[in-house]
Amino acid sequence: MSQIEEFEGIVLSVKKHREQDHLVKIFTDRFGKLMFFTRGTGKRNNKLKTAILPFTKATYIGDVRTTGLCFLNDAKDQQQYQSMQTDIFLNAYATYLLNLTDVALEDRQPNPALYHKLAASLQEIDEGSDPEIIMNIFEIQLLPYFGVAPELRGCRVCGNTEGPFDYSQTYGGLLCQKHWHMDEHRYHATQRSIYFIRLFSRVSLDQIGSISVKEETKKEIQSLVDHIYDDSVGIKLKSKGFIKKMDKWGSVLKDARNPEKNDRKD
Ligand SMILES: [Zn+2]
Known part of the structure; x- marks a missing residue:
């Protein structure tokens, strides 16, 4: 099954795949943790380039499949948690929260409560708590x-x-x-x-x-x-x-x- 959906998500991790592509793990609000393949996001002018950066929350549009990889088509309302990209301490704490969330979650298990906790925690850290x-x-x-x-x-x-x-x-x-x-x-x-x-x-x-x-x-x-x-x-x-x-x-x-x-x- 495959379906084009709009959903909110937080990037959990990004891995380069071959030269220009990426595998992006996103914790989505409605579908849980999903792995997305993004083609050409290593190229300079790719429209999804910033949407797959670590410490990003956004509304994504993508092809959500019940098995195998999913695909991203577009992203809007991107929010980059700025402080974590520039401060090595905050980066370390935020990375740990993302990793801990990743291991706590099964793939494709929706968990809006945990999604909300993660989003709120990153926001708090970004705002100086x-x-x-x-x-x-x-x-x-x-x-x-x-x-x-x-x-x-x-x-x-x-x-x-x-x-x-x-x-x-x-x-x-x-x-x-x-x-x-x-x-x-x-x-x-x-x-x-x-x-x-x-x-x-x-x-x-x-x-x-x-x-x-x-x-x-x-x-x-x-x-x-x-x-x-x-x-x-x-x-x-x-x-x-x-x-x-x-x-x-x-x-x-x-x-x-x-x-x-x-x-x-x-
Ligand atoms: Zn007692």
Whole structure:
């Protein structure tokens, strides 16, 4: 089956094919993740040249097929997330969000909710929201798509919603203090990181506003998120590894970019 359709989409990845053509993976709002073949997009004046660039969202017109490759005919309302093309840090975070979305999605499975989350996250990063916070919110909210649904509303054992809590991999979620003894290998998370993880699991990516978090707390949050991912999801993405490296060699640069980072309370 083949059908000319108009749909919105976000470019997940682009690969050169032969000399002048490309294979473009696009997360579409209505048809899910699809692979498109674009002929001649390596040529200088091709009309789709910019529509298939990484970090692009657009309305596309294309031949959507139920098997094999799909084809792009045209694109309009292109939105290039500018900051990610010019800032190596933002580029790294955005690339990771795209990669994570890619591995979470099956081909041809429509997922408008996830599409909306990705679009909102890229928009937030492009508009200057803290990319580390956006990344962590995105990671937490993507867990269900990997079949992982840690209980973050309250204690996994008794349902208590008043802290303090700790995170238990064995129980798949929070344990209240009364039930800490049930898992001697519980994570021993700080209450600050638990607070933010719970918040991140339910915050809307459209209404982040200004969540401002101290560097030290960010590290705690990230290590708890990494713990959950390592133990429950088990994927290792190069782009995440790159962010880790970047954190090491880039902390000096980051300080220079963001001199007020430790001045606000969280
Ligand atoms: Zn409990």
